[in-house]
Amino acid sequence: MGIGGSGMSSIAKYLKQKGYHVEGYDQRISYITNILENDGVRTYQNYEDFIYEKDVLYIISSAVNLNNTFLKNFKKNKNVISRPNFFRELSNEKDIIGITGTHGKTSTTALVSHIFQFNNKNVSFIYGGVSSFGYLGGHCGEDNLPLILETDEAFNTFKNINIKDLIVTNIDNDHLDFYGSYENLIDAFSYVIKNVKGVKVLNYDDKNLCLINDKSTISYSSTKNSDYKIQTPSSFEYKNKTYQVSTKLIGDHYLSNIVAAIAICNVYGISIIDSLNAISEFAGVKRRIEYIGSYNNTKFYDDYGHHPTEMKATISALNNITDGKLYVIFQPHRYTRTRDNFEEFQRSLDIADVPIVTDIYSAGEEPIPGVSSKNFSNSKIKYIKSIRSVPIFIKNNIKPGDTVLTLGAGDITLLGPQILKYLND
Helix, strand or coil: CCCHHHHHHHHHHCCCCCHCEEECHHHHCCHHHHHHHHHEEECCCCCCCCCCCCCCCCECCCCCCHHHHHCCCCCCCCEEEEEHHHHHHHHCCEEEEEEECCCHHHHHHHHHEEEEEEEHCCCEEEEEEEECCEEEECCCCCCCCCEEEEECCHCCCCCCCCCCCCEEECCCCCHHHHHHHHHHHHHEEEEHCCCCCCCCCCCCCCCCCHHCCCCEEEEEEECCCCCCEEEEECEEECCEEEEEEECCCHHHHHHHHHHHHHHHHHHCCCCHHHHHHHCCCCCCCCCCCCEEEEEEEEEEEEEECCCCCHHHHHHHHHHCCCCCCCEEEECCCCCCHHHHHHHHHHHCCCCCCCCEECCCCCCCCCCCCCHHHHHHHCCCEEEECCCCHHHHHHHCCCCCCEEEEEECCCHHHHHHHHHHHHCCC
């Protein structure tokens, strides 16, 4: 239920490859449901004809309200479970390499999975994303090898997963509508880290993670003394030896994720050199500084970033490779996140030459009085109410050498291709 979501679709693909009959409901046909159909997973856009069956396992997305479905009277049955509970059950039968953090967990999970597969270790993996080659982030590998799992902090999804080894990329103030405070969020991460059975790979550039130091900790950092010492823009040091990183990924934050991935793979016997060879061939995950095309020497990118820290990293990375002006078209995601991070969003957008903000994508939230994208409008940031008006603005302003970035976790991802089509037409 909710099979078109990035996390749910990867579960569906994993279970399909494991040999189960899998089908699912989502409210609309999408790029992801089309991929699932091609992989042999039937998807439906209504559930009126469905009836509860006791020999079916129902896995429910947090975005689905069961009270509005045929399962409303069966919520307490053992075969009706949430996504977090599915992961908990899965972790009782597989060794889990978990990757978590407010930022970078999807890309890092995809990268770790790629390094294993590139080096002929057929691990299972589940992460909420699509590779640049169009593959969903779900795969069922060999039974005796671990499962690499993106362990999400949203709704405390990662709380009850039995994790053998863990990467933590950072802890930032997101999902506070659920946790209530930043301190509660830190406590949730601390609980998960404390219960890891094996190795913890921690980013010591994070002010909270650098406080954790025990014999099972492997640290990486660009600013503090650590096991893996990051040297921007493209190298790191480990055990007094310097390694150069060749990657197609853009931005200093990716170097940090790369080093974390190398560290965990080294624990599993993959040499640093073999990991580096794999990394040089890694094309990334869709919607993570994804190049989508060009027009008259203006390049277009799309990115999922919807938190100020992510946005700042992405905008800075593209600024560094843009000869002309950088246009950033940002769609805020959720009213609560916009309210809680308004000033930080403004500071992140100020890095761009021409920042544009469209109306808020609600993601199912009710509007909050006084919270509006109009509030972003100032002498530099331009508010454009209708996304349909953006292609005309871009056409009338861009010049060769400029870069255009669409940014946000909502349907803003559709805009870049629409602008390119408009320009080419």
